Amino acid sequence: MADRKVPARPLSPHLQIYRWPITMTMSILHRVTGGALYVGTMLLAWWLLAAAAGAKAFGLMQWFIGSPPGLLILFGYTWALMHHMLGGVRHFIWDLGHGLGPGDRDRLAQANLIGSVVLTLALWILGYWALGGTN
Amino acid sequence: MSTGMKTPLGRVRGLGSAKSGTGDFWRQRVTGVALVPLTITFVLVVIYLAKASQATAIATLSRPLVAILMFLFIIAGIVHMRIGMQVIIEDYVHDEKWKIAAVMANTFFSLLVGACCTYALLKLNFGI
Numbered sequence: 135m136a137d138r139k140v141p142a143r144p145l146s147p148h149l150q151i152y153r154w155p156i157t158m159t160m161s162i163l164h165r166v167t168g169g170a171l172y173v174g175t176m177l178l179a180w181w182l183l184a185a186a187a188g189a190k191a192f193g194l195m196q197w198f199i200g201s202p203p204g205l206l207i208l209f210g211y212t213w214a215l216m217h218h219m220l221g222g223v224r225h226f227i228w229d230l231g232h233g234l235g236p237g238d239r240d241r242l243a244q245a246n247l248i249g250s251v252v253l254t255l256a257l258w259i260l261g262y263w264a265l266g267g268t269n
Numbered sequence: 270m271s272t273g274m275k276t277p278l279g280r281v282r283g284l285g286s287a288k289s290g291t292g293d294f295w296r297q298r299v300t301g302v303a304l305v306p307l308t309i310t311f312v313l314v315v316i317y318l319a320k321a322s323q324a325t326a327i328a329t330l331s332r333p334l335v336a337i338l339m340f341l342f343i344i345a346g347i348v349h350m351r352i353g354m355q356v357i358i359e360d361y362v363h364d365e366k367w368k369i370a371a372v373m374a375n376t377f378f379s380l381l382v383g384a385c386c387t388y389a390l391l392k393l394n395f396g397i
Contacts, residue, residue: 165357168350168353168354168357169354169357171350172350175350175382175386176382178343178382178386179382179386179389182330182385182386182389182390182393183385183386183388183389184323185323185393186327186388186389186390186392186393186396189322189323189324192322192323192326193323199319200320212312219308222304222305223305225301226298226301229298257316261316264316265316265319
């Protein structure tokens, strides 16, 4: 028994064998945006604490958010929020047992990606329009 | 397989040594559902206050409906993000000591953010 050879068994193919499907990208993006939003909650805490602290603290927060790096962070945060929110809706659709077929899941993934970009741009256009252009 | 004297029902009662089962899974979905409308509200409030003075920010954030929805957004948000980050930690941190430390730090961070936001909301609503 002890010296019996173990037959060479085929290994299951690993990741690089497969054509990279969009659902894999979206899975990673859902996790990455979730992680980014996690860190980004510090901005929310700062914003609320600054508002509660006084005009000077709030002014500093507003100045940072209005600066180029601040705007970039806010834009990224908006996209992450929209992408993660739509990704969540996609997961709810799956949880209810729909959209798991080969065509459906790809279309859902594409809708998630396009939807997040469209919503982000729409929100920024709304903000730009509502606040009357640049400073 | 030895099952002793236990009946099939007895073996699954109490969910074994873990003592809990799908609580976090379900909580993640409940907070997720709640966060869809709450996130939309939050984003609109942020846009409305994007260039506001502190006085306007306080006036808006102390409107009852805005304050209550912001509070719910924060609570649902920190519960949701704590569970999500714990899943990430459990996926990537395999060393037991580091995993426990990271999961604990995750809870502390989530509660700290939640406490900061709640404190600020309470102060600008009821404080001086």
